[in-house]
Amino acid sequence: xxxxxxxxxKVLVQGLTxxxxxxxxxxxxxxxxxxxxxxxxxxxxxxxxxxxxxxxxEEAVAATGADASFVVVPPKGAPTAILEAARAGVSFIVCxxxxxxxxxxxxxxxxxxxDHPGVRLLGPNCPGVISPGKCNIGITSGDIALPGGxxxxxxxxxxxxxxxxxxxxQQKVGQTTCVGIGGDPVPGTSFIDCLAAFEEDPDxxxxxxxxxxxxxxxxxxxxxxKDNMSKPVVCYVAGVTAPPxxxxxxxxxxxxxxxxxxxxxxxxxxxxxxxxxxNPTEAGERMVEIVKSLD
Amino acid sequence: xxLYEYQGKQYFARYGIPxxxxxxxxxxxxxVVQADAAGYPVVVKxxxxxxxxxxxxxxxxxxxADEVRTHASAILGMDIHGHEVKRLWVEHAxxxxxxxxxxxxxxxxxxxxLCMVSAKGGVEIEEVAATDPDAIARLHxxxxxxxxxxxxxxxxxxxxxxxxxxxxxxxxxxxxxxxYTEGDCDLAEINPLILTTDGRVHALDAKVTLDDxxxxxxxxxxxxxxxxxxxxxxxxAKEKGLNxxxxxxxxxxxxxxxxxxxxxxxxxxxxxxxxxxxxDIGGGANADVMAAALEVINTDPxxxxxxxxxxxxxxxxxxxxxxxxxxxGRVDLxxxxxxxxxxxxxxxxxxxxxxxxSDRLVVDxxxxxxxxxAVALAGGDK
Numbered sequence: 062x063x064x065x066x067x068x069x070x071k072v073l074v075q076g077l078t079x080x081x082x083x084x085x086x087x088x089x090x091x092x093x094x095x096x097x098x099x100x101x102x103x104x105x106x107x108x109x110x111x112x113x114x115x116x117x118x119e120e121a122v123a124a125t126g127a128d129a130s131f132v133v134v135p136p137k138g139a140p141t142a143i144l145e146a147a148r149a150g151v152s153f154i155v156c157x158x159x160x161x162x163x164x165x166x167x168x169x170x171x172x173x174x175x176d177h178p179g180v181r182l183l184g185p186n187c188p189g190v191i192s193p194g195k196c197n198i199g200i201t202s203g204d205i206a207l208p209g210g211x212x213x214x215x216x217x218x219x220x221x222x223x224x225x226x227x228x229x230x231q232q233k234v235g236q237t238t239c240v241g242i243g244g245d246p247v248p249g250t251s252f253i254d255c256l257a258a259f260e261e262d263p264d265x266x267x268x269x270x271x272x273x274x275x276x277x278x279x280x281x282x283x284x285x286x287k288d289n290m291s292k293p294v295v296c297y298v299a300g301v302t303a304p305p306x307x308x309x310x311x312x313x314x315x316x317x318x319x320x321x322x323x324x325x326x327x328x329x330x331x332x333x334x335x336x337x338x339x340n341p342t343e344a345g346e347r348m349v350e351i352v353k354s355l356d
Numbered sequence: 357x358x359l360y361e362y363q364g365k366q367y368f369a370r371y372g373i374p375x376x377x378x379x380x381x382x383x384x385x386x387x388v389v390q391a392d393a394a395g396y397p398v399v400v401k402x403x404x405x406x407x408x409x410x411x412x413x414x415x416x417x418x419x420x421a422d423e424v425r426t427h428a429s430a431i432l433g434m435d436i437h438g439h440e441v442k443r444l445w446v447e448h449a450x451x452x453x454x455x456x457x458x459x460x461x462x463x464x465x466x467x468x469x470l471c472m473v474s475a476k477g478g479v480e481i482e483e484v485a486a487t488d489p490d491a492i493a494r495l496h497x498x499x500x501x502x503x504x505x506x507x508x509x510x511x512x513x514x515x516x517x518x519x520x521x522x523x524x525x526x527x528x529x530x531x532x533x534x535x536y537t538e539g540d541c542d543l544a545e546i547n548p549l550i551l552t553t554d555g556r557v558h559a560l561d562a563k564v565t566l567d568d569x570x571x572x573x574x575x576x577x578x579x580x581x582x583x584x585x586x587x588x589x590x591x592x593a594k595e596k597g598l599n600x601x602x603x604x605x606x607x608x609x610x611x612x613x614x615x616x617x618x619x620x621x622x623x624x625x626x627x628x629x630x631x632x633x634x635x636d637i638g639g640g641a642n643a644d645v646m647a648a649a650l651e652v653i654n655t656d657p658x659x660x661x662x663x664x665x666x667x668x669x670x671x672x673x674x675x676x677x678x679x680x681x682x683x684x685g686r687v688d689l690x691x692x693x694x695x696x697x698x699x700x701x702x703x704x705x706x707x708x709x710x711x712x713x714s715d716r717l718v719v720d721x722x723x724x725x726x727x728x729x730a731v732a733l734a735g736g737d738k
Contacts (some may be wrong), residue, residue, distance in 0.1 A: 162570035168499045200670040218615020223723045224665040273615050276464050300618040302625040340623050342724045
């Protein structure tokens, strides 16, 4: 089993005709993902390496039966693209776009929450989701993932998502699903959404969670772990040595006072019963020990 | 982007938020001209992006031109917590009856906008939150619904603002909400928001943080750019579109993605070294960006080794490798590079680099191994 996506997921790529959309969309298809169509207004009727392109998501869904969408369009057009997918009946939307204004994110998040409660948005500004051997939507290099489980991964940072996959795959520990939720101010899918899904997934037996400084998402996740998780969780929070008061990279990584520091997050997670590692490699090693002890 | 007080007030003015009459001055004589125009008495305020200006002597009342000269010449050039004062804001002094607080920001946990209003303004709001949390009235605003005047009126009443301040304060909060949303602010804060002795409500200070991601739809932000003082290296990085923060150690760091860059700092520290910088080349970086990153780090005399930590997703390792080769050809790198390259097109990247490996460019397979080598090349812990 896996969470959110599997071998039956049919994916549209909004922005397939752009250079990033083409590269990553076709790479997802080559991985084995059912990439059934692309959407670019004005380019309907054409194709990209055998994948049919449609003018609208509505037309694409009618023709292909797609239930997921991969949004690879620039920040100006991404909010419209996400809402178009939701209105057309797509139930799972992955948006990798970096640089969407926070006001736009807050607006489309709340429109989805109100008008399309059955739709799950992953991102924006995230690497996507991969259920190894079944489905890869996003920009993750499929060859760093290992099918078969038993570990679920959820991460707020893009590149650390790959690092986490790599650490486990190197040790021959497979993954059920790896979800990159992204570090933007209003992520469509939260740590808690993923932890809850992994808790329910019978094939996932342990969860690796990668956080970073800033905000309070890790503290909220810690509370959820304490109250609801029966499966072991290994955590790493990036930015243990970050100098306070500096903004590092994106809005998720702001330290203000003692709140949002790696130390505060690590303490909350340890208190919740999670295993807390000091770097991604150590997190991988601790997970390997836990997986061995499960057998 | 954080705005200076004067920029924040100018931004407020665009949205009809009342402020005191005043102007900007870079010299003592300009300060006098602005004071004459604003009308005495005036307040002379240091423009720095750091708190505690008043206690540091950066805010002074002046009753006439001579007093403006005295205070302006004392404040210009003053060092306030490491920030040199280069500019003043001179405004008409208000007759303050009461000091309040108002702000808008995003509540990330609720995923809604949050308006906070308090009758206890003029002091650090964090302190009020800690000592007297009930003194802060909070209202979540769903961006789909927006904020109504009725809701704003209930909020200021709940916050305990004086009866005569409530109607103008509610209107000001509506204007502040427009400024925050249409103006693409991450934070729009007024502390203190004052009630004057003649019954007017206006912003005596302005703390505004703009969302850099929204710059594409705000031409008017151009005037705010270029007023920050960066050091030479940060300026060079900014020109190249790199996210660089200088630190004080000896291991230069280049990584793709903020999370991996922070994690790289973590492992360098854990390996006994010290990071010279934080440098995130971002997603999808190409050869030019990689070469520019190496050039920026090369200008830091404290750097003894450079740890390039790349895990390709949207970034392609062959592009990174080309950038390193290009930089080796065009820049005289003073420090050896330790490279760790994984992810998208990693194999192609390693092939490109194979003929360039030497004691100046070494490859390590793991992040921890590369960190240890970089720290050793930098001369161990300092």
